[in-house]
Amino acid sequence: MKTLKMIEEAVKVTQSNLNKNDIDEETRELELRKLNALMEIVSYVKSLAWLKQSQAKEKMRFLIKTKFNYERTKKEFNISSINAVEVFVSYANKKLLEKIGKDTVDLILRGEVDSAMAQFRANTGHDHQNLDFFIPGIAKFLPHPEKHKFMLLAECEEELILLGNLSHFMVSSMFEKADKTKLAHLLYILNSGDKKYEAEKELITRFLNGEFAEVDGYKLSIESQVARVFKELDQQNLFI
Numbered sequence: 001m002k003t004l005k006m007i008e009e010a011v012k013v014t015q016s017n018l019n020k021n022d023i024d025e026e027t028r029e030l031e032l033r034k035l036n037a038l039m040e041i042v043s044y045v046k047s048l049a050w051l052k053q054s055q056a057k058e059k060m061r062f063l064i065k066t067k068f069n070y071e072r073t074k075k076e077f078n079i080s081s082i083n084a085v086e087v088f089v090s091y092a093n094k095k096l097l098e099k100i101g102k103d104t105v106d107l108i109l110r111g112e113v114d115s116a117m118a119q120f121r122a123n124t125g126h127d128h129q130n131l132d133f134f135i136p137g138i139a140k141f142l143p144h145p146e147k148h149k150f151m152l153l154a155e156c157e158e159e160l161i162l163l164g165n166l167s168h169f170m171v172s173s174m175f176e177k178a179d180k181t182k183l184a185h186l187l188y189i190l191n192s193g194d195k196k197y198e199a200e201k202e203l204i205t206r207f208l209n210g211e212f213a214e215v216d217g218y219k220l221s222i223e224s225q226v227a228r229v230f231k232e233l234d235q236q237n238l239f240i
């Protein structure tokens with residue numbers, strides 16, 4: 001589907017820009033904003049909120065899962081012909097583009113992120129979603145607001161704790177307690193090309209990418225993950 005391919009290509013281009021070795025801090029910050037914006041759009045696409053009928057959503061979910069295998073989709077949903085599947089995909093593509101905005105992705109790639117996202121959120125109704133409480137970039141992980149009239153607030157304790165941990169207030173409180181000098185040193189290791197810290201940079205990068213998060217299928221606490229980082233570091237530096 002044309003719109004999905006356009007978004008996918010934009011994400012790849014932005015990720016490629018972020019991986020360049022000679023990128024300066026200002027450019028890195030802009031590319032991160034672009035990527036966060038694109039991933040918010042990806043999250044919306046995956047929600048299928050841009051399609052109204054449940055059967056249409058099921059068809060699109062199957063199409064995405066099968067990488068748009070029209071023949072399998074025709075058989076799965078007992079559709080009369082391949083042409084009928086193509087007509088549906090064309091219709092869905094039009095609906096998605098209407099919601100995202102015809103030039104939204106282009107605006108993001110040009111660096112006009114605020115204008116692009118204002119347009120996208122207005123089109124999708126996300127402009128009414130109150131995200132001011134949360135740290136930037138969190139929107140891509142959040143579902144579209146939806147009323148569940150039989151659900152009580154008391155049933156949402158874990159989810160409320162999660163939102164609290166992602167709020168500006170909680171994050172700023174955590175950083176107030178942190179040693180700024182040590183944080184600065186960690187950020188230097190992570191962002192520099194200093195050969196002295198190559199091994200440490202590699203470990204930190206793997207840690208932040210979640211490579212220490214599990215052992216034999218079991219999720220580890222963040223403290224246990226950090227302990228694994230230091231254990232591996234000790235194994236690398238036996239006589240230092």
